[in-house]
Amino acid sequence: MTYLAHTAHAQLAALWASSVGWTLTAVALGLIQWRVWLVEESEAVSSGVAWVGVWRACFNSRTEVTPGLRVMHCTYIDATAAFAPPEIVAAQVLMLLSVLVGLGGNAGGVYSMRNVYFGVAKGSAWFVATGALCLLAAAMALVPLLWNLTSVARNQTIDFPPDFKLPPAPASQHAGCGIAVGLVGAALMLVSGVVFCKYKAPKRAERWTHGAVAPAGTALAVLKGKDNPVFQSHERL
Template identity: 35%
Template structure:
C-alpha cells in the first residue's frame, strides 16, 4: 500500500493542476474580452471600444479620457448573426468544461483506490488513463477555440451584430483580449495534468504479504 501511495504523488499534484485548469476554463467562457474592437468617432456612433466574448459583448464609449461601460448584450443559440467560429468555440468550451469535470471524477476515484489501499490494478490504472485522456481532450478543445479566435482577429473578420447593439459591421481596429491568456493557461494546465495521469505506473510489487507469527 505504501508503494501505491508513493507512486501516486505526481498524480496528486496533477489533480491540483487539473482543478486549477478546469476552473480557469470555466471562467474564460464568461469573459467578454476574447476580442477587443476599437471604433472611431463617426456621425452615427461616438468613439469607443467593444469587448467581444463567446457569450456576450460589452460596449464602452470614450468620455472624459476614459472608457465608460454603457451596455452588455448576451448571446443565445438562436442568434443567427454569430459567425461560425464563435458558435464552434462556444461548443468547444462547453465540451472542455464537461470533459474536465468527468476527468476530475475519474481521478478522484483512482486516488481513492490508492489511498484506501484498494489493490485493483485494472480499475485503478484504467481510471488514471481515462482521466488523462479526458483532460488532454479538454485541453485540445480549449486550444482549438483559442487558435480559431486568434486567426479571426488576425484576419480582422467582421461580425454582423444587430443594429440596436450600435456596433459597426467591422471595427477600425481589433486585437485579441485578455481572455486568451486565461484560456491558454487553462489549456496548458489541462494538457499537463493529462500527461501526468497517463504517466502513472502501478507498482509490480504492491501485493500484500501476510505476517507470519512465530510460535
C-alpha cells in the same frame, strides 16, 4: 493494505494542475474580453473600445443605451443568428462541453488518487480514463480558442445587427484576456492528461504483514516483530 502512495506523486501534482486548468477554462467561458475591438468613438460607443465574448458583445458608454444602464451596454449573441461567426458558435458549444468533460476528468482524478492513498490496487485503468478525459477537455477548448485567436490575427469582422450599436468592422482588434486565460487552462489540462496516462501500477504490491521485511530497494520499511515472553509464559500454563 497495499502501499501505493509513493507511486503517484506526479499524478497528485497533475490533479492539482487539472483542477486549476478546469477552473480557468470555466472562467474564460464567462469572460467578455475574447476579442477587443478598437472603434471610432460614437454617441453610443463613447469609450472607443468594445469587447466581443463568447456570449455577449459589450461596450462602455456615457449615454443611456440600455434603459436604466449608463455604464455598460451588452447584447446577447445567439448561436442561431445569421450574423454569428462560426468561431463564436463553436466556442459556445465546445467550451461548455470542455467544462463538463473536464469536471468528469477531475472527478476521475480524485477517485484514482483515493484508490492509491487507501491502498486499493485497481491498476492503471482509472488513471488512463482520467487522462483521456482531461486530454479531450483540453482539445475541445483549444479548437475555439485558437480559432478565435486566428480570427483576431486576420482582423476578421462581424456584421452585427443594428441593435448591437457596433460598427461592422473595428479600426483594429487584439486578443483579450479571455483567450489568454482559456489557453493557460487548456495547457494545464493537456499536461495533466499526459501525466495521468503515464501512470503505471506496480507489478507486485507490498503489504504490511506481521513479521514481514520489505525487500531491499522498496519504499516499505517494516520492522520484524518480536515475540512477547510474557505472552509465551501464559501459553505454557
